[in-house]
Amino acid sequence: MTLKKKRMMNTVPRVIELEEHGSYNMGFLTPVNENKQIPFAIKRVFWTHGANKDTVRGNHAHKETEEVIVAINGSVEIEVIMEDMKRQVFILDNPCQALYLPPRVWRTIYFSKDAITLTLASTDYDPEDYEKDMVNWLQRDYSDEKFYDQ
Template sequence: MQKLNTKLITLPKIADSRGNLTVAEAFDNVPFDIKRVYWLYEVPENGSRGGHAHRRLQQLLVAVSGACHVTLDNGYERKTILLNNPYQGLFIDKTLWVTLDQFSPGTVCLVLASEGYNAADYIEDYNEFLKYVKCSK
């Protein structure tokens, strides 16, 4: 059975009288080479994002402002994590079904990705995902 391979990573928080600064560096506090960066924002009330899995892509999600829930599913178990800290990133390994929802107003969620965009890497049908994880054992 595929493990729910995810973990919260505390990123360095550098604080002084001017405010705070947090750094994410590939292969240092981010466990992969960063090939793409994007962010989610202005998600409508009761809206959700994600709702798919990736065959190869790994991600680090950071709620740089606001909060949201991230539900992870490996085909056998589910886990929901609250992202609400701008110096904590949620590492998400490949082959996990991911859904983000319950966005607070003004949330900005930054995503660091291990691969560039590739439509063939997405699994967007949950039943197809279940077949994929069962065959990948």
């Protein structure tokens, strides 16, 4: 039997530009659609609010969940570390920009005062999907059969 790795299209964090409609007089609307601007079917939506300028959240990776994060108020700095230890920092300070985070990416989120983030997720909440220990995450073996065609 020959194993060949499944093709995964969404494996790198990236900024998604979102359209906005409206004006400064009327306000703005920013629509998103699953499998269009959002590269997955949306199973869960949550938001984080009440942050102060010293708030740090995240500090975890997901085993299977894909996420898109939007700073709908204020700004957030999101530090991501990929499995190959490449590090990137993204600053979201515009509600027309979103950050796509694939599974298996470590994220740490730094909030500005009064920042509000909206997160769209590809799975229902499952505490088993979270890897909160960076040492375990770095040592994790993703050669599991579910990632391969047989």
